[in-house]
Amino acid sequence: MKRFFDEELETFRSHLILMGETAVRQVQDAVKALVTGDIALADRVIAADDELDNFELQIDDEAIRYMNLRAPVATELRLVIVGMKASHDLERVGDEASNIAKRAVKLAALPPLKPYVDLPRMAAIAVEMLRAALDCLLHLEPDRAIAIVKRDSEVDQLNRQLYRELTSFMIENPATVSRALELMFISKSLERIADHASNIAEEMVFLAQARDIRHSEELKKTAVE
Amino acid sequence: MEPPRPAVPPVPLPARPVVAVGPPAAVAPPPVKLRVRSVNFFYGAKQALHSVSLDIPEKRVTAFIGPSGCGKSTLLRCFNRMNDLVDGARLEGTILLGGQDIHAPNLDVIELRKRVGMVFQKSNPFPKSIYENVAYGLRIAGVRQKSTLDTVVEKSLRGAALWDEAKDRLHESALGLSGGQQQRLCIARAIAVEPDVILMDEPCSALDPIATAKVEDLIHELKREFTIVIVTHNMQQAARCSDRTAFFYLGQLVEYSDTGTIFMNPANPQTEAYVSGRFG
Ligand SMILES: Nc1ncnc2c1ncn2[C@@H]1O[C@H](COP(=O)(O)OP(=O)(O)OP(=O)(O)O)[C@@H](O)[C@H]1O
Ligand SMILES: [Mg+2]
Numbered sequence: 029m030k031r032f033f034d035e036e037l038e039t040f041r042s043h044l045i046l047m048g049e050t051a052v053r054q055v056q057d058a059v060k061a062l063v064t065g066d067i068a069l070a071d072r073v074i075a076a077d078d079e080l081d082n083f084e085l086q087i088d089d090e091a092i093r094y095m096n097l098r099a100p101v102a103t104e105l106r107l108v109i110v111g112m113k114a115s116h117d118l119e120r121v122g123d124e125a126s127n128i129a130k131r132a133v134k135l136a137a138l139p140p141l142k143p144y145v146d147l148p149r150m151a152a153i154a155v156e157m158l159r160a161a162l163d164c165l166l167h168l169e170p171d172r173a174i175a176i177v178k179r180d181s182e183v184d185q186l187n188r189q190l191y192r193e194l195t196s197f198m199i200e201n202p203a204t205v206s207r208a209l210e211l212m213f214i215s216k217s218l219e220r221i222a223d224h225a226s227n228i229a230e231e232m233v234f235l236a237q238a239r240d241i242r243h244s245e246e247l248k249k250t251a252v253e
Numbered sequence: 254m255e256p257p258r259p260a261v262p263p264v265p266l267p268a269r270p271v272v273a274v275g276p277p278a279a280v281a282p283p284p285v286k287l288r289v290r291s292v293n294f295f296y297g298a299k300q301a302l303h304s305v306s307l308d309i310p311e312k313r314v315t316a317f318i319g320p321s322g323c324g325k326s327t328l329l330r331c332f333n334r335m336n337d338l339v340d341g342a343r344l345e346g347t348i349l350l351g352g353q354d355i356h357a358p359n360l361d362v363i364e365l366r367k368r369v370g371m372v373f374q375k376s377n378p379f380p381k382s383i384y385e386n387v388a389y390g391l392r393i394a395g396v397r398q399k400s401t402l403d404t405v406v407e408k409s410l411r412g413a414a415l416w417d418e419a420k421d422r423l424h425e426s427a428l429g430l431s432g433g434q435q436q437r438l439c440i441a442r443a444i445a446v447e448p449d450v451i452l453m454d455e456p457c458s459a460l461d462p463i464a465t466a467k468v469e470d471l472i473h474e475l476k477r478e479f480t481i482v483i484v485t486h487n488m489q490q491a492a493r494c495s496d497r498t499a500f501f502y503l504g505q506l507v508e509y510s511d512t513g514t515i516f517m518n519p520a521n522p523q524t525e526a527y528v529s530g531r532f533g
Contacts, residue, residue: 097513
C-alpha cells in the first residue's frame with residue numbers, strides 16, 4: 029500500500045544515488061586531471077566539492093526529518109540510517125578527490141617523475157568498488173558489493189608497492205622528494221577512497237539483509253604482502 | 254552463523270534520479286483560518302480552558318495533543334459552537350473564522366456548523382443507506398434535484414477515498430460497512446456540504462492500522478481543499494499528518510509550533526516529556 033510520504037523516501041534515495049554518481053565523477057576527474065596535467069579540470073574538481081558537501085547536508089536533513097516525522101521501521105529505517113552513513117563516506121570521498129586535484133595542480137608545473145600506471149589502476153579499482161557498492165541502492169543485491177570489497181586489498185597492495193618505489197626514488201635522488209611525496213599522498217588518498225567504498229558496501233549489506241558484517245571473518249581481506 | 258535472508262525486493266525507483274538539491278523555495282505563510290484569542294471556557298464553575306490564543310492556518314492540518322482531560326475536545330467543539338448545547342457552559346474571549354466573530358449576535362449557528370464540519374471518534378453513520386448518509390446535509394439544506402445529489406454523493410465519496418468500495422452498494426445500509434469504511438463515510442458526509450474547516454476528534458482511535466493509514470492519507474489529500482484540525486492521542490499520527498501541533502495541559506496551551514519542531518526540538522520540557530511518552 030502506498031503512503032503519502034513514500035515520495036519523501038524516494039527523493040532521499042535519489043539524492044543518495046546522485047551524490048554517489050557525483051563522488052565517482054569527482055574521483056575520475058581528479059585522476060584524469062593528474063594524468064593529463066589538465067589544471068582547468070583539476071580546478072573544476074576542487075570547485076565542485078561544495079556539491080558533495082551540500083548533498084551531505086541535504087541527505088542528513090531529509091533523514092532526520094523522516095525519522096522524526098514518519099517513524100520508519102524495518103527496511104525503511106535501515107535505508108535512512110545507512111543513507112546518513114553512506115553520505116558521510118561519500119563526502120569524504122569527495123574530500124580525497126579534491127586533495128588529489130590540488131596535488132595534480134602542483135605536479136602539473138613539474139617534470140614527471142615516472143609514467144602514471146599504478147595510480148590510475150588504483151583509481152579504477154576504487155571507482156569500481158564505489159559503483160558496485162552504490163548499485164545496491166538500486167538493486168539491494170549486496171553479493172557483488174561483498175565480492176568487490178575484497179578488492180580493497182589490491183588497492184592496499186598497490187599503495188604499499190608504490191610507497192616502496194617512491195621511497196627508493198627519494199633515497200637515490202633528493203631532487204625527487206617533493207614530487208615523490210605528492211604522489212605518495214595521492215596514493216594514500218586513493219587507498220582511503222577504497223576504504224570508504226568498503227564501508228559503503230558494508231552499509232549496503234546491512235540495508236539489504238540487516239546483517240552487520242563489519243570486522244567479521246566474511247570480509248577479512250586476504251592478506252597480500 | 255545465521256544464513257543470509259533473501260534480499261527484499263526494492264521499491265521501484267525512477268531509472269534516473271531527477272530531483273534537485275537545495276533548500277525549498279520560500280513560500281508565503283498561509284492565511285489564518287481560525288483566530289483564537291484569550292479563550293476561557295467553563296463547564297459551570299469548572300474552568301476547562303485558560304486563556305488560550307492560537308492561529309490555525311488555512312489548508313493545513315493542525316493537531317491538538319495532550320493528556321486526557323486537558324481540553325482538546327472542548328476547544329475543538331468551540332470552533333463550531335457545539336458546546337452551546339451543554340448546559341451551564343460559558344465562553345469568554347473571541348474566535349474568528351476567516352475574520353468573522355463566530356459569537357456575533359447575527360451569526361447563524363446552523364450556517365456556522367455547515368462551514369465547520371465535524372468527524373467524531375466513533376463513526377456515527379445514520380441507520381440509512383450509504384447514499385442517504387452523504388446526501389443528508391444537502392437534503393436538509395433543501396436540495397431536491399436528484400442529478401445534483403448524485404453528483405455530490407459521488408464527488409464526496411471519491412474525496413473520502415470510499416467510492417471504489419461503495420459505488421456498487423450505494424443503496425445498502427451504511428451500517429454494513431466496516432469501521433474504517435464507516436469513518437470514511439462520515440468524512441464523506443462532512444465534505445459533502447463543502448465546509449471550510451473539518452474538525453476531527455480522534456478519528457482513528459477505533460480503527461486498525463490499515464484503516465488508520467487510509468484515513469491519514471485521506472487527511473493529507475483533504476488539506477488541498479480544507480482546513481483540518483485533528484485531535485489525536487497517537488504521537489506518530491500527529492507527526493505524520495499534521496503541519497502544526499499544539500500541546501495542551503490542564504486547559505492551557507503549553508506549546509504550539511511546526512510539527513517538525515514539536516517532535517524534534519520542543520521548547521517546553523513538558524512538551525518534550527509528553528511527546529517522548531514520559532509524561533507524569
Ligand atoms: N459536558 C461536560 N460537562 C462538564 N465537564 C466537562 C464536559 N466535557 C468535558 N468536561 C471537562 O472538561 C475538561 C476537558 O475535557 P475535554 O473533553 O475537552 O478533554 P480532552 O482533552 O478532549 O480529553 P480526552 O483526551 O480524554 O478526550 C475535563 O476535565 C472534562 O472532565
Ligand atoms: Mg477529547
